Amino acid sequence: MAAGRRERADATRNRRAILEATESLLAEHPPEQVSMERIAAAAGVGKGTVFHRFGNRAGLMRELMLERAHALRESVTEGPPPLGPGAPPRQRLLAFLDAVVDVVGRNKGLLAALGQAATAPRDAQKDSSEQHSVYGFWHGHISALITEERPDLDAEVLAHILLGALQNGPIVHLLGQGEGRRLAMSLRLLATGALEE
Numbered sequence: 001m002a003a004g005r006r007e008r009a010d011a012t013r014n015r016r017a018i019l020e021a022t023e024s025l026l027a028e029h030p031p032e033q034v035s036m037e038r039i040a041a042a043a044g045v046g047k048g049t050v051f052h053r054f055g056n057r058a059g060l061m062r063e064l065m066l067e068r069a070h071a072l073r074e075s076v077t078e079g080p081p082p083l084g085p086g087a088p089p090r091q092r093l094l095a096f097l098d099a100v101v102d103v104v105g106r107n108k109g110l111l112a113a114l115g116q117a118a119t120a121p122r123d124a125q126k127d128s129s130e131q132h133s134v135y136g137f138w139h140g141h142i143s144a145l146i147t148e149e150r151p152d153l154d155a156e157v158l159a160h161i162l163l164g165a166l167q168n169g170p171i172v173h174l175l176g177q178g179e180g181r182r183l184a185m186s187l188r189l190l191a192t193g194a195l196e197e
Contacts, residue, residue, distance in 0.1 A: 011053070014043070014045050014049055014053065015053055017043040017044060017045060018039060018040075018043045018045060018049075018050055018053065018054070018060070019063065019064050019067060020043070021039050021042035021043035022034070022039050022043075022060060022061075022064050023064060023106075024042065025038060025039060025042055027106070031061075035057075036050050036051065036056075036057055036060070039060070065134055066133070066134060068103055068106075069103065069134040069137070069138075072099055072100070072103055073137055075099065076096065076099075076141060081095075082094070082095040083095040083096060083099055088149075089145040089146075089148040089149040090145075090149050090192075090195055092145055093142065093145040093146065093149070093191055093195075094188050094191060094192070096141060096142065096145070097142075097162065097184065097187045097188060097191060098184045098188070100138060100163075100166065101166070101180050101183050101184040101187065102180065102184075104166050104175065104180075105175045105178075105180035105183075135163065138159075138163060139156075139159045139160065139163060140159075142155075142158075142159035142162060142163065143155040143156050143158075143159040146158055146159065146194070146195070149195050150194075150195055150197070153194065153195075158194055161190075162187060162190065162191060165183075165187060165190075166183075171183060
């Protein structure tokens, strides 16, 4: 029994070290320079451990993004307002856009890596629904808040436009230069303008 517990503790520690090493490397290097070998070395584990736990590079990137997005999702569903329930929809929308920019700004390399994985052929993907679950939640939440505030608007398209702004080259470049606050303010202006009657 003790050996089983120790093995689980080792697996948990290794998973944490791998995810932290991946995030750290992606903060310093373009995604194409962050190999599984480099991640394993930075985490202090064998390359086989990384492959065994995450399957492949895309699986590792998905896992890291899902972990970061899960924390944001908990804040949205259970946290205090204005990000969590209890605030008016407009305030929640603006708080959520700020939070998404923060997640993307800290994980810009991860977002780029996920983008590469998302455009891979479908038969090369482990689980396309898992890959797009982060975007799906973000889009659904933004759409719902827009609909609550302005039911006459095309909330589905507006949510795609707001999120799409985070995925183009010049914006990723700005995030790389530490311009997250500037981007958040511009997204707030777009959202506020769209919600005006």
